Amino acid sequence: xxxxxxxxxxxxxxxxxxxxxxxxxxxxxxxxxxxxxxxxxxxxxxxxxxxxxxxxxxxxxxxxxxxxxxxxxxxxxxxxxxxxxxxxxxxxxxxxxxxxxxxxxxxxxxxxxxxxxxxxxxxxxxxxxxxxxxxxxxxxxxxxxxxxxxxxxxxxxxxxxxxxxxxxxxxxxxxxxxxxxxxxxxxxxxxxxxxxxxxxxxxxxxxxxxxxxxxxxxxxxxxxxxxxxxxxxxxxxxxxxxxxxxxxxxxxxxxxxxxxxxxxxxxxxxxxxxxxxxxxxxxxxxxxxxxxxxxxxxxxxxxxxxxxxxxxxxxxxxxxxxxxxxxxxxxxxxxxxxxxxxxxxxxxxxxxxxxxxxxxxxxxxxxxxxxxxxxxxxxxxxxxxxxxxxxxxxxxxxxxxxxxxxxxxxxxxxxxxxxxxxxxxxxxxxxxxxxxxxx
Ligand code: S3P
Numbered sequence: 001x002x003x004x005x006x007x008x009x010x011x012x013x014x015x016x017x018x019x020x021x022x023x024x025x026x027x028x029x030x031x032x033x034x035x036x037x038x039x040x041x042x043x044x045x046x047x048x049x050x051x052x053x054x055x056x057x058x059x060x061x062x063x064x065x066x067x068x069x070x071x072x073x074x075x076x077x078x079x080x081x082x083x084x085x086x087x088x089x090x091x092x093x094x095x096x097x098x099x100x101x102x103x104x105x106x107x108x109x110x111x112x113x114x115x116x117x118x119x120x121x122x123x124x125x126x127x128x129x130x131x132x133x134x135x136x137x138x139x140x141x142x143x144x145x146x147x148x149x150x151x152x153x154x155x156x157x158x159x160x161x162x163x164x165x166x167x168x169x170x171x172x173x174x175x176x177x178x179x180x181x182x183x184x185x186x187x188x189x190x191x192x193x194x195x196x197x198x199x200x201x202x203x204x205x206x207x208x209x210x211x212x213x214x215x216x217x218x219x220x221x222x223x224x225x226x227x228x229x230x231x232x233x234x235x236x237x238x239x240x241x242x243x244x245x246x247x248x249x250x251x252x253x254x255x256x257x258x259x260x261x262x263x264x265x266x267x268x269x270x271x272x273x274x275x276x277x278x279x280x281x282x283x284x285x286x287x288x289x290x291x292x293x294x295x296x297x298x299x300x301x302x303x304x305x306x307x308x309x310x311x312x313x314x315x316x317x318x319x320x321x322x323x324x325x326x327x328x329x330x331x332x333x334x335x336x337x338x339x340x341x342x343x344x345x346x347x348x349x350x351x352x353x354x355x356x357x358x359x360x361x362x363x364x365x366x367x368x369x370x371x372x373x374x375x376x377x378x379x380x381x382x383x384x385x386x387x388x389x390x391x392x393x394x395x396x397x398x399x400x401x402x403x404x405x406x407x408x409x410x411x412x413x414x415x416x417x418x419x420x421x422x423x424x425x426x427x428x429x430x431x432x433x434x435x436x437x438x439x
Pocket of ligand 1: 102320321
């Protein structure tokens with residue numbers, strides 16, 4: 001860092017105790033989808049528990065740019081006045097997705113069958129991320145889409161004559177699956193997608209709530225084009241991916257336990273719980289009764305002695321966003337931990353394998369960066385030091401939690417993007433017992 005660097009950073013004093021009860025903000029994946037489906041539905045959609053993070057606000061503004069009327073009677077309450085997909089109008093300005101990969105990829109599917117043209121752009125990180133994984137199959141459906149060497153800007157020439165396809169995804173990606181389902185709604189015939197491993201199924205669940213018939217069979221999901229969506233009520237649970245930071249914080253430092261309230265525990269998201277339990281973690285779920293589209297639970301976590309594991313490959317897509325904080329847990333577990341089959345982490349907001357490996361090395365943890373994962377020898381704690389988050393929200397929050405087990409202060413650079421998924425993180429972390437300040 002040079003003295004002219006004015007990007008915000010965290011400084012976290014070592015040690016501290018974690019405890020009490022917390023409710024983390026709403027789920028990012030579900031908030032994006034509720035806005036988008038509300039935007040193409042006929043009638044009002046009321047969203048409660050909405051994540052007021054920068055990523056979801058990019059989706060909200062993009063929908064407004066496409067002519068959708070949206071009201072926000074409270075920060076976590078949004079009313080989308082949908083008038084059906086046919087009521088969308090083209091935006092003369094490029095639609096700016098900010099840092100949000102989910103927004104860009106899902107909008108590609110949503111906009112491809114529209115009769116107007118669109119241009120999608122994003123911030124420096126998003127402009128480097130791969131978009132052909134969505135553009136390719138959309139072209140097979142008849143879409144006219146151009147990327148710049150596979151990356152944004154994405155130019156979509158509206159083509160209201162798309163046709164359904166049968167597509168086997170080469171990567172396990174809920175964003176690709178969701179984009180193709182959205183395009184399939186505006187296409188003729190049936191769109192069928194099979195996945196190489198289960199990925200988050202929020203789109204499928206929510207389409208059902210909007211009145212769309214979605215068929216699931218084994219590893220594939222399909223729908224008929226032309227089905228109308230009816231506005232509905234969406235209750236967004238607290239984001240498991242945000243709760244994950246406090247689950248690990250509590251494993252490190254909650255002698256008397258920590259209670260996380262009302263967390264989304266969709267089984268396609270909670271691979272981290274299985275991984276941590278295999279390491280010896282004391283985590284208990286109190287599931288909520290009811291028939292909501294998304295299951296929720298209170299999660300109670302106590303300080304635990306962890307041991308290293310080899311993470312089964314099938315758990316990787318079910319914990320894809322939790323690896324930064326999982327690697328912190330692994331660094332404190334006795335013995336070796338290995339993660340393989342996680343090459344997707346290299347194309348997230350930053351290369352999360354490289355960023356975590358170098359940050360762990362700064363804090364004195366023995367580790368090896370692998371092509372598709374990371375090997376860590378844990379158990380000797382953390383030294384202090386300055387770690388670069390590379391502008392990645394989850395890397396920043398993971399290293400902030402690491403300070404609980406450090407011998408000296410940990411400073412984390414370039415943390416403004418924490419607000420993309422977890423607005424208020426430093427304040428909530430302080431309330432839970434972390435000695436964190438933003439500089
Ligand atoms: C998401 C899917 C995942 C995940 C991302 C959110 C979604 O991405 O990493 O944070 O909401 O569909 P991939 O589809 O690229 O795995």
